[in-house]
Amino acid sequence: MNSWQDDYLGELVSSKDEQSLFLSIAKIAAGLDFDYCAYGMRMPLPISNPAVVMFNNYPSAWQAEYKRRNYLAEDPTVKHALRSLAPLIWSAQVFADSPDLWGDAQDIGLRVGLAHPSRDSQNIVGLLTLARSTEALSPAEIKDKQFKLAWLTQTTHMGMAKHLAPKFIPSLEMPLSSREIEILRWTAEGKTASEIAEILRISARTVNFHVNHAVSKLGVANKTAATVQAAILGLL
Numbered sequence: 001m002n003s004w005q006d007d008y009l010g011e012l013v014s015s016k017d018e019q020s021l022f023l024s025i026a027k028i029a030a031g032l033d034f035d036y037c038a039y040g041m042r043m044p045l046p047i048s049n050p051a052v053v054m055f056n057n058y059p060s061a062w063q064a065e066y067k068r069r070n071y072l073a074e075d076p077t078v079k080h081a082l083r084s085l086a087p088l089i090w091s092a093q094v095f096a097d098s099p100d101l102w103g104d105a106q107d108i109g110l111r112v113g114l115a116h117p118s119r120d121s122q123n124i125v126g127l128l129t130l131a132r133s134t135e136a137l138s139p140a141e142i143k144d145k146q147f148k149l150a151w152l153t154q155t156t157h158m159g160m161a162k163h164l165a166p167k168f169i170p171s172l173e174m175p176l177s178s179r180e181i182e183i184l185r186w187t188a189e190g191k192t193a194s195e196i197a198e199i200l201r202i203s204a205r206t207v208n209f210h211v212n213h214a215v216s217k218l219g220v221a222n223k224t225a226a227t228v229q230a231a232i233l234g235l236l
Contacts, residue, residue: 005151012155018163022055025128025156032145032152034130036110040078041160043168044123044232051168053160056129062108074098081117081127087149088115089137109133114142116149118157121234122172124165126157169233171218176235180214183207185236187227 008028015021022039029037038056045051052072056063065071072078076095080088088094090113095102105111113131130149166173176184186196193211197204215226230236 009155012159015159015163018053018055018160021156021159021163025152026057028152029130032130032148033135034113034132036113036129036131038127038129038131039156039160040081040127040129041157041164042082042125043165044125045169045229047228047232053164053168058110058131059108062105062110065104065108069100069104071098071101071104074101077115077129078127081115081125085117085119087146088117089142090114090131112136114149116153118153120157120161122161122165122169123232123234124157124161126153126160128153128156171229172233174217176214176217176230177210180210180217181230181235183210184214184223184227184230187211187223188231188236 008024011024011027012021015024022037025039026037036056036058038054038058040052040054043051043053054072058066074097076098077088077090080086080094090111092102110131111133112135113129114137116128116130118126118128182200183196186199191199193204193207196207200207211223211226214230215221215223218226218229220226220229227236
């Protein structure tokens, strides 16, 4: 197991960008007997319409159809990833509420697959999907490859987050100070500046100074938005 990891770890770590990282992931997927590989990442922000980034080496016809039919909105594997970290094996039952998606995927040769969700402390959600056209996944194969797939899922997520998070969540590059976090925590509890000042034994002016710095770092309009965003990003 360690030898297998060592064979690929250097290649993954040295990837210069998300595209080269995905090519390495697809190569590993092929080594695990999967013809196709897909990776999607959902950012926690903006709250009203979270950014989604997707990579895959599916047939171009399927990529176009998936986009045209807006299958992302109904894909049960995506919905699963938003609420669970458990691996999910494709089946007619999984796609019972999306028969057109299941049927179209089968028709184009995407018949066997499994999805591995991931999530980190910043609430960035990832989904690694490996698929092929033939040979159903047997219990023996799943057992044999489960640790490799789990390792690949986490390593992929960490690598993609490293490349993509700064582009979509630039505030992560400007970490809040411990005092700013402390004050936003009390703000989340509904405390006013004067109440926080009394609790921390500092002036209300100092409280507002730290709040304004947090607002600026997070790139939001006010302390309410700063508190919400900090909470969503796991900073509180």
